[in-house]
Amino acid sequence: MATRSTTGVTSGTALAATFPPAFDTRFCDALDALFAWRRDVRRFDTRPLDAAEYGELLAGMSRAPSVGLSQPWRLVRVRDPARRAAIRAVFERCNAEALALQPQERAGLYARLKLAGLDDAPEQLAVFVDPDPEAGHGLGRATMPETLAYSAVLAIHTLWLTAAARGIGVGWVSILDASAVARALDVPESWRLVGHLCIGYPAAPSNVPELERAGWEHRRPPGDFIVER
Numbered sequence: 597m598a599t600r601s602t603t604g605v606t607s608g609t610a611l612a613a614t615f616p617p618a619f620d621t622r623f624c625d626a627l628d629a630l631f632a633w634r635r636d637v638r639r640f641d642t643r644p645l646d647a648a649e650y651g652e653l654l655a656g657m658s659r660a661p662s663v664g665l666s667q668p669w670r671l672v673r674v675r676d677p678a679r680r681a682a683i684r685a686v687f688e689r690c691n692a693e694a695l696a697l698q699p700q701e702r703a704g705l706y707a708r709l710k711l712a713g714l715d716d717a718p719e720q721l722a723v724f725v726d727p728d729p730e731a732g733h734g735l736g737r738a739t740m741p742e743t744l745a746y747s748a749v750l751a752i753h754t755l756w757l758t759a760a761a762r763g764i765g766v767g768w769v770s771i772l773d774a775s776a777v778a779r780a781l782d783v784p785e786s787w788r789l790v791g792h793l794c795i796g797y798p799a800a801p802s803n804v805p806e807l808e809r810a811g812w813e814h815r816r817p818p819g820d821f822i823v824e825r
Contacts, residue, residue: 630761637765638709638806639799640716649762650719653795656758662747666732669748669790672781674720682780683772683792684714690771709810713767713794720794722777723752724787748790755793765798 619627654671662668674680691711698706714720725748727741737743756766774789808814 630757633801633803634756634760635765635798635802635805636807637767637794637796637798638711638713640713640718640765640767640794640796641799642716642718643797644718645764645796649764650795652762653755653758653764657751657755660747660751660754662732662750663737663743664732664735666729666735666737666744666747667751668726668729668732668744669751670724670726670783670787672722672724672783674722674781679780680714680720683720683777684712686773686776686780687712687714687769687771690773694771705810705812709807709812711771712769713796714769716799717767717794717796719796720792722781722783722789723748723791723793724778724783725790726784727786727788745788745790752791752793759795763797763801765796765801767794768792769794 657669658667660669674683695703695706725745727744729744752768759766769792772789772792777789777792778785778787802809805815
């Protein structure tokens with residue numbers, strides 16, 4: 597198996613020793629368990645992440661596929677208390693508006709859901725996409741420019757799995773005004789927000805999604821989404 601270096605990045609020597617890699621049944625079972633245990637975490641322990649582990653998350657994220665190998669994601673590690681407070685205020689406004697739109701029979705349940713880790717998560721990472729990156733030279737996106745944003749989503753998912761494998765939780769805060777977040781973080785005007793992530797150790801790990809436990813929704817089987825032509 598490949599080994600990690602002291603920086604958390606797999607060493608080239610370890611990769612070469614097992615090239616091409618062989619993924620046996622035990623590995624596949626462990627991978628299935630990783631998919632099953634990956635959660636959208638909403639409740640976090642406040643203790644800080646280890647710096648080396650945080651570096652491993654970003655290293656894993658950098659290996660995500662991207663259209664034309666453009667790597668169009670742009671990351672903002674939000675650490676300044678004033679900027680965090682500004683994003684919290686944006687969330688509160690947007691969440692109040694979302695609550696007002698809920699049908700009466702669901703409003704109470706919605707109000708009880710904890711929809712952000714903005715208060716407790718030690719790390720916040722805003723993921724933007726550059727709509728016209730120089731890298732990639734435009735390959736693969738002439739007819740579908742939205743593949744740049746899709747690439748950023750793949751990067752988020754890769755980070756998510758990298759985190760889950762290390763017992764670290766990720767929560768995607770989507771109840772936000774993207775333009776307001778961009779202004780709060782003072783990023784280039786062309787960047788577009790894809791996701792605002794809360795990252796930290798889960799307060800209570802679970803193999804059942806919180807929204808399913810709360811009765812909001814349940815996961816459906818693959819056959820519900822397949823059509824044949």
